[in-house]
Amino acid sequence: MSADRYLGLDLGGTNIKVAVVEEDPGAAQPRIVFTARHATHAELGPQSVTDRLIAVARSTIDEVGPVETAGLGVPGLFQADTGRITLFPNLPGEWPGHSLRDPIAEGVRVPTTVINDTRAFLLAEGTLGAGRRHRIVFGVTLGTGIGGSIMIDGRIHLGAFGTAGEIGHQVIATDGPLCGCGHNGCLEALAKASSLTELAGVGDAETVYERAAAGDEASIAAVKTVAGYIGTGLANVVTLPGPDCIVVGGGIMAAGEIALDPIRRATRARVRLVPADAICIVAAELGDFAGAIGAALAGRAQAADLSARSSTGQK
Numbered sequence: 001m002s003a004d005r006y007l008g009l010d011l012g013g014t015n016i017k018v019a020v021v022e023e024d025p026g027a028a029q030p031r032i033v034f035t036a037r038h039a040t041h042a043e044l045g046p047q048s049v050t051d052r053l054i055a056v057a058r059s060t061i062d063e064v065g066p067v068e069t070a071g072l073g074v075p076g077l078f079q080a081d082t083g084r085i086t087l088f089p090n091l092p093g094e095w096p097g098h099s100l101r102d103p104i105a106e107g108v109r110v111p112t113t114v115i116n117d118t119r120a121f122l123l124a125e126g127t128l129g130a131g132r133r134h135r136i137v138f139g140v141t142l143g144t145g146i147g148g149s150i151m152i153d154g155r156i157h158l159g160a161f162g163t164a165g166e167i168g169h170q171v172i173a174t175d176g177p178l179c180g181c182g183h184n185g186c187l188e189a190l191a192k193a194s195s196l197t198e199l200a201g202v203g204d205a206e207t208v209y210e211r212a213a214a215g216d217e218a219s220i221a222a223v224k225t226v227a228g229y230i231g232t233g234l235a236n237v238v239t240l241p242g243p244d245c246i247v248v249g250g251g252i253m254a255a256g257e258i259a260l261d262p263i264r265r266a267t268r269a270r271v272r273l274v275p276a277d278a279i280c281i282v283a284a285e286l287g288d289f290a291g292a293i294g295a296a297l298a299g300r301a302q303a304a305d306l307s308a309r310s311s312t313g314q315k
């Protein structure tokens with residue numbers, strides 16, 4: 001008999017990424033056995049994207065064999081009980097009210113769970129990636145937007161409203177620029193990739209970091225300013241959930257240590273209650289497929305919860 005496998009799909013505006021993880025009989029955690037990427041064609045709208053997700057899931061199962069569950073990472077908000085989308089800011093079309101979970105569950109005939117993509121990122125990095133040896137892990141994604149999430153003892157801490165850890169909407173400067181959420185001075189408004197490039201007067205974030213490393217003064221100043229905002233947000237994170245590891249991912253991490261080092265310094269400079277060298281800030285390890293891997297792990301976690309409940313006679 002083959003080991004149990006779990007399918008993960010990560011819905012993005014450009015690509016649908018796929019991962020399959022498989023139980024490893026000799027280890028506590030599963031191993032990644034398959035990854036692939038397909039075009040989303042988001043411009044064709046919600047129904048077409050749903051059909052495409054089902055087709056991608058089916059073709060993956062044809063290739064790797066049967067799976068126990070499917071997980072779907074989504075770039076937005078959804079109702080936890082119904083899986084219906086409430087907000088998809090980056091995909092065109094009438095998404096609010098559209099269900100993805102039930103059509104996929106019917107299409108692939110396995111229990112299906114939906115998870116926000118930032119939480120999927122952390123579930124993957126905290127289980128199999130850069131945070132795997134730590135108990136309390138904070139994940140932050142820095143790019144077009146800024147996302148964050150909290151993992152405690154192997155589980156994502158969602159909070160009462162499913163939004164715990166959303167560091168992008170932590171107010172850093174009450175008189176700061178207007179954020180997409182309607183408030184002023186959120187970390188996202190101050191430190192998203194486009195804020196960095198505007199400050200530096202350069203087209204893309206990776207170039208800003210390259211120029212900063214080469215000694216360009218405007219780029220150095222922009223990197224320092226933005227790292228200061230991110231460091232303020234992460235220092236607040238050190239104070240509140242008290243993570244023993246912060247994993248940093250997202251588009252700007254293409255620049256690697258030259259992006260991470262100023263953030264690490266700025267965070268350490270702002271924390272007094274914890275020794276600076278005890279603050280662990282590391283780059284994500286799983287790359288582009290972290291979201292799909294995390295979605296697969298979310299389905300696996302749900303299956304484990306269901307079997308634990310049925311074995312104790314609970315519904």
Ligand SMILES: [Zn+2]
Nearest residue numbers: 169179181186
């Ligand atoms: Zn905001």
